[in-house]
Amino acid sequence: MPIDSYDSCWLRYEPVDDEELLSSYRDRCEHVYASDSAPELGVVREELNRGLEGLLGRAPHLWNHPPRSADGFLAIGLPDEMRPISETVDTDAVRSLDEDGYRIRSVTWEGVDCTVITAPTDSGLVYGTFHLLRLMSTGQPIDDLDIVEEPANANRLINHWDNPFRGKVERGYAGPSIFDWERLPDLRQRYFDYARLLASVGINGVVVNNVNTKIPSREGANEAVSRRAGWQLLESDNLEKVEALASVFRRYGIKTYLSVNFASPMLVGDLETADPLDADVEAWWERKVDEVYETVPDFGGFVVKADSEGQTGPYDYDRDHAEGANVIARALEPHGGRVWWRAFVYGSHEDRAVQAYNTFEPLDGEFHDNVTVQIKNGPIDFQPREPISTLFGAMPETDLGCELQITQEYTGQNVHACYHVPQWKEVLEFDTYADGEGTPVKDLLADREGQGIAGVGVVGDDPNWTGHYLAQANLYGYGRLIWDPDLTSEEISEEWIRQTFGGDSTVVETVNEILMNSWDASIDYHTGSIGLMHMMYNGSAALENHYDPSPEEWPEYHGASEDGIGLDRTSSGSDYTGQYREPLASRYEDPETCPEELLLFFHHLPWEHELADGTTVVQRLYDNFFAGVEAVKELRAQWHTLEGEIDDRRYRHVADRFDEHVLQAERWRDTIVSFFYDYSGVPDEDGRVPLEA
Ligand code: GCV
Numbered sequence: 178m179p180i181d182s183y184d185s186c187w188l189r190y191e192p193v194d195d196e197e198l199l200s201s202y203r204d205r206c207e208h209v210y211a212s213d214s215a216p217e218l219g220v221v222r223e224e225l226n227r228g229l230e231g232l233l234g235r236a237p238h239l240w241n242h243p244p245r246s247a248d249g250f251l252a253i254g255l256p257d258e259m260r261p262i263s264e265t266v267d268t269d270a271v272r273s274l275d276e277d278g279y280r281i282r283s284v285t286w287e288g289v290d291c292t293v294i295t296a297p298t299d300s301g302l303v304y305g306t307f308h309l310l311r312l313m314s315t316g317q318p319i320d321d322l323d324i325v326e327e328p329a330n331a332n333r334l335i336n337h338w339d340n341p342f343r344g345k346v347e348r349g350y351a352g353p354s355i356f357d358w359e360r361l362p363d364l365r366q367r368y369f370d371y372a373r374l375l376a377s378v379g380i381n382g383v384v385v386n387n388v389n390t391k392i393p394s395r396e397g398a399n400e401a402v403s404r405r406a407g408w409q410l411l412e413s414d415n416l417e418k419v420e421a422l423a424s425v426f427r428r429y430g431i432k433t434y435l436s437v438n439f440a441s442p443m444l445v446g447d448l449e450t451a452d453p454l455d456a457d458v459e460a461w462w463e464r465k466v467d468e469v470y471e472t473v474p475d476f477g478g479f480v481v482k483a484d485s486e487g488q489t490g491p492y493d494y495d496r497d498h499a500e501g502a503n504v505i506a507r508a509l510e511p512h513g514g515r516v517w518w519r520a521f522v523y524g525s526h527e528d529r530a531v532q533a534y535n536t537f538e539p540l541d542g543e544f545h546d547n548v549t550v551q552i553k554n555g556p557i558d559f560q561p562r563e564p565i566s567t568l569f570g571a572m573p574e575t576d577l578g579c580e581l582q583i584t585q586e587y588t589g590q591n592v593h594a595c596y597h598v599p600q601w602k603e604v605l606e607f608d609t610y611a612d613g614e615g616t617p618v619k620d621l622l623a624d625r626e627g628q629g630i631a632g633v634g635v636v637g638d639d640p641n642w643t644g645h646y647l648a649q650a651n652l653y654g655y656g657r658l659i660w661d662p663d664l665t666s667e668e669i670s671e672e673w674i675r676q677t678f679g680g681d682s683t684v685v686e687t688v689n690e691i692l693m694n695s696w697d698a699s700i701d702y703h704t705g706s707i708g709l710m711h712m713m714y715n716g717s718a719a720l721e722n723h724y725d726p727s728p729e730e731w732p733e734y735h736g737a738s739e740d741g742i743g744l745d746r747t748s749s750g751s752d753y754t755g756q757y758r759e760p761l762a763s764r765y766e767d768p769e770t771c772p773e774e775l776l777l778f779f780h781h782l783p784w785e786h787e788l789a790d791g792t793t794v795v796q797r798l799y800d801n802f803f804a805g806v807e808a809v810k811e812l813r814a815q816w817h818t819l820e821g822e823i824d825d826r827r828y829r830h831v832a833d834r835f836d837e838h839v840l841q842a843e844r845w846r847d848t849i850v851s852f853f854y855d856y857s858g859v860p861d862e863d864g865r866v867p868l869e870a
Pocket of ligand 1: 389
């Protein structure tokens with residue numbers, strides 16, 4: 178069931194073809210008793226209508242009271258709202274669930290088989306509804322359910338890097354922004370469908386514009402044109418546009434946020450300073466935030482990128498980042514809003530990896546209660562694999578957020594297949610030793626009201642939303658994983674496949690294998706899998722593509738020289754190792770104990786340094802780059818077996834991309850292994866390098 182002219186992603190609600198399941202679903206869901214007292218409950222009814230009509234072949238009967246004549250029914254409401262719920266579940270226990278939590282239970286009420294969905298909040302009912310529909314869409318039985326769900330992370334955000342008024346998305350590979358700021362407050366159906374997709378996987382906050390709120394003007398650029406940028410969303414005239422989007426998202430329990438420029442008091446207001454300790458600046462933020470909340474009463478808060486890549490920040494006024502964040506936080510506090518203050522600050526240290534910790538760790542305890550310091554998963558920038566940022570676990574007095582990237586900036590953009598859930602799992606499972614052994618990132622972030630996870634958005638106006646059909650799995654998986662980090666990558670991919678391509682076991686197994694092997698392949702042909710990274714083309718600032726290989730641009734990131742490769746980040750180098758707690762610091766410090774997949778991130782080693790199995794560094798790099806390309810060819814071959822098994826449109830789209838993916842992986846391999854050979858002069862033992870002319 179396509180949504181207008183664009184893809185329905187995992188909300189296809191294809192007819193159930195298993196007769197037994199169909200009849201059991203019908204018995205329990207043909208009649209629905211659902212309250213419609215709150216806006217979210219309108220959404221529940223709409224989604225059930227749409228979903229059940231698709232799955233069961235006919236729309237359900239919706240009731241405002243228990244359907245007396247029915248043999249079974251579905252009851253959805255707050256714990257005390259309806260008797261089939263209050264008389265069958267422990268309502269105190271439901272009321273004490275976390276916000277957004279819910280309970281689904283099969284019960285017998287007055288002799289009738291019922292399914293109840295109940296929650297402490299309306300948004301919990303939305304999530305519970307999507308859960309039940311997911312069970313049916315993936316062919317699960319629903320006649321004996323007893324499910325209690327609470328999200329692990331309180332804040333589950335998408336950060337759009339969309340540039341308002343320009344239509345472009347920075348690092349967006351799925352076409353222009355779906356948000357049409359020129360036409361807003363007019364709404365598009367697509368906004369509602371986007372909100373449905375997000376709510377169905379548990380997202381509860383959307384930052385609608387790019388953290389780069391001011392595009393640094395380029396020489397010769399028309400200033401009036403380059404001024405049209407994200408910071409303007411804070412202008413009074415634009416707030417009704419923000420409210421229009423918020424009116425859509427709030428129906429699904431999703432809050433709306435804005436990225437704002439630190440110099441807003443000067444850009445949006447007419448002050449001559451943005452100094453966070455200036456009284457006029459403080460008063461300006463208060464007035465502006467009051468105005469925002471008058472227009473958008475449930476506004477979520479602001480994201481700020483400061484002192485980074487051309488964006489103004491507190492350093493411009495000799496203030497620190499806590500002083501910078503706090504002036505904005507104080508203005509938001511009376512309204513319950515929050516500042517998500519990014520730790521992505523670099524440029525003043527020779528080794529970028531060490532700067533975020535050096536900047537933020539000393540400020541632990543200085544941030545206002547409603548500030549969250551948002552940290553990228555690794556110290557560099559969303560590379561195919563990085564060590565985990567040393568800031569996790571280093572700021573116990575501060576609310577922290579983890580920033581992941583859903584869009585594939587460095588992993589092949591909209592052409593390469595790369596399923597990122599295994600990578601994010603590695604991040605969340607990483608043991609920081611912050612509180613001794615057994616303090617993984619996921620536990621540090623969980624269960625704190627001011628913490629959570631932010632994912633850099635992936636959608637654009639492309640009919641398939643994500644540029645590459647298989648990249649839908651990343652949006653789906655991001656939401657599911659941050660709701661429940663204990664789900665396995667395979668569980669998530671399998672859910673996605675069943676809802677997206679149907680339940681045929683060959684299709685499920687094949688797509689699952691493709692997804693699960695794609696990240697490893699990407700690391701192999703982009704990096705060689707022993708800790709290198711950042712070898713992509715950047716070019717001029719206007720053209721940065723981060724897609725093609727270009728290792729010669731980045732000596733400071735890979736450290737290749739005639740005597741070896743890698744960077745010394747041990748105590749004899751930049752001492753990034755020293756920012757970790759023990760035993761991690763010692764483990765990374767010594768090349769003998771450093772995990773091989775991160776070796777050259779921490780160590781500069783001779784090309785012919787022997788690894789544990791006797792293979793040299795340069796030979797391992799050659800082997801891994803070649804293996805990566807072979808793996809991509811295998812993914813393509815597996816995809817080819819699906820011809821005729823899934824619809825031709827999606828089959829072709831992915832098949833064509835795999836052809837290009839193979840070519841690009843070969844280009845990466847050939848460029849980088851030749852680069853290594855030029856430096857090392859060491860040929861490949863298997864005769865593959867130097868390449869034949
Ligand atoms: C939004 C990298 C990306 C930029 C991005 C920046 C950031 O540098 O290339 O496009 O800017 O990270 O995360 O702020």
